[in-house]
Amino acid sequence: MHDKQPAKRGRTPKVAPEVAPEVKAVPDGVTAAFEDFMGAFEAFKEVNDRRLAEIEEKLVSDVVTRDKVERINKAMDDQSRMIDEMLLKKMRPSLSRGGAGEIEAAEHKAAFDAYIRRGDESGLRELEAKAMSAGTPADGGYLVPPETDSEIGRRLSVVSPVRALATVRQVSGSVLKKPFSPAGMTAGWVSETAARPQTGTAQLAELSFPTMELYAMPAASQALLDDAAVDIEAWIAGEVDIAFAEQEGTAFVSGDGVNKPKGLLSYDQVADGVWEWGKIGYVATGAAGAFSAAGASDVLVDVVYALKAGHRQNASFLMSRKTQGQIRKFKDADGNYIWQPPAKAGDPASLMGFPVAEAEDMPAIAADATSIAFGDFRAGYLVVDRVGVRVLRDPYSAKPYVLFYTTKRVGGGVQNFEAIKLLKFSAN
Known part of the structure; x- marks a missing residue:
């Protein structure tokens, strides 16, 4: 084996670059609420499975287990409602800041604001005259x-x-x-030389x-x-x-x-x-x-x-939502829940593979x-x-x-x- 050579004078030894710590994204409110919802669903399945096992074993479920299932079920409904409200707020559209109609839209906005705040109709009437449109109906009012x-x-x-x-x-x-x-046209089979009677007409x-x-x-x-x-x-x-x-x-x-x-x-x-x-x-x-x-x-x-x-x-x-809460407890013949939670926040839950709208x-x-x-x-x-x-x-x-x-x-x-x-x- 050879001895290590001494470092040459005047050269700076290499230092391994410092690895920046991994920064994890902080989940927003909707993501956090959805994670809580999925956690509640896992708890719901566990307790409901226990309830079904008690029914199978003793023909009746324990009252404590039944109450726990209903409490978790209600908590899931509340969590789902909160997610819906949060998504509703996030979907508020921002007003357009560009495009060919930006000047006209700004004029209309300013004129409408003057009408709402002070009852000043002159700006809206001027815009209607420019557009040669009848925006004011017989009983008054503006678009x-x-x-x-x-x-x-x-x-x-x-x-x-x-x-x-x-x-x-x-x-x-x-x-x-x-x-x-309601019904389309009728058709029929015929041989090469047979007569072609008139078929029924669609109504x-x-x-x-x-x-x-x-x-x-x-x-x-x-x-x-x-x-x-x-x-x-x-x-x-x-x-x-x-x-x-x-x-x-x-x-x-x-x-x-x-x-x-x-x-x-x-x-x-x-x-x-x-x-x-x-x-x-x-x-x-x-x-x-x-x-x-x-x-x-x-x-x-x-x-x-x-x-x-x-x-x-x-x-x-x-x-x-209440009907969906009852169906959430059902299983198929293989023991799988027929109701499934949404894949991500904003998606609907599914029942037997079909979306569920509340x-x-x-x-x-x-x-x-x-x-x-x-x-x-x-x-x-x-x-x-x-x-x-x-x-x-x-x-x-x-x-x-x-x-x-x-x-x-x-x-x-x-x-x-x-x-x-x-x-x-x-x-x-």
């Missing part, structure tokens, strides 16, 4: 700026689940008429979707309007969007069609075996106000396969209630929006407050009756 209009529409799609699932059309008139063919049905007026009337003091630090447009959107969304959500589910959209549960319902166009088919659970004791989840499979394959591939479940307007489980809907809602339900949200400033009716009469015209109804099926909690 809100595009930023506010899109803000309200975007937040509605989050709060109102049916709107997010359905097809949305914008119209300039008061009614949307849509032709639909068209006309569906009509009138738009109804939805309104809100928030009030503000003049002191609030004089405060330049207050974003009036954001305030109007914040006051109006939740009120509009709650009314819409109820109407899209159970509205009777009188001065409001017709909800999907308001149409005639028949057993799926005798389904016909114009009605919505349902599958019965076999027990009044409950799932069947024998194979509780089997009826969910029946509902899934009651839908045609073309609609099934785009289908979703629609139910309330609609608190869906009825709770009760005798003869149709508490679960399953279908391709984009093909099955149509939401009609008349373009524009209007605001009329009223400083006289409620002094010393200024009222803002805000209106939007919305319609809706089923456009394809075979694309939606219901689960009815009844014996037959």
Whole structure:
């Protein structure tokens, strides 16, 4: 072996570079809340498995175990609701800062702000004259700026689940008429020299979707309007969007069609075996106000396969949070939970591989209630929006407050009756 050579004079020995410590990203509020939700789900599965084992062994579960399952189940619902609210805040769109229409948008915003704060209509009238448009209806009022209009529409799609699932059309008139063919053309086989008799012609049905007026009337003091630090447009959107969304959500589910959209549960319902166009088919659970004791989840499979394959591939479940909490306890024949949590924050939970949308307007489980809907809602339900949200400033009716009469015209109804099926909690 050779001895080590001494280091040469004048040369600095090499030093290993210092390795910077690994910096871990701090999870944001949504990520942290989602991790807590997933942890709660793991705890839920563990306790629910214990409950099922107790039932299998002793034919009854311990009351402590049952209470613990319900507490964790409720905690998961609360955590899911908190995540939804946090995501709703994050989805607030930022106003555009560029583009060809930046100058026009800025002028409209400034003119609208002057109208809201001081009742000064001159700027909006000048803009209407430039555009040669009639923005003021017979009863007065002005179109809100595009930023506010899109803000309200975007937040509605989050709060109102049916709107997010359905097809949305914008119209300039008061009614949307849509032709639909319940049955296509007929065809037949013939030999080379046989006569070709005339085949049946496709019949068209006309569906009509009138738009109804939805309104809100928030009030503000003049002191609030004089405060330049207050974003009036954001305030109007914040006051109006939740009120509009709650009314819409109820109407899209159970509205009777009188001065409001017709909800999907308001149409005639028949057993799926005798389904016909114009009605919505349902599958019965076999027990009044409950799932069947024998194979509780089997009826969910029946509902899934009651839908045609073309609609099934785009289908979703629609139910309330409480109904979803009950289904969360079900397992398939292999012992796997049929309800699965979302893959990441913002995604829907899944039931047997299909997304689950929560609609608190869906009825709770009760005798003869149709508490679960399953279908391709984009093909099955149509939401009609008349373009524009209007605001009329009223400083006289409620002094010393200024009222803002805000209106939007919305319609809706089923456009394809075979694309939606219901689960009815009844014996037959």
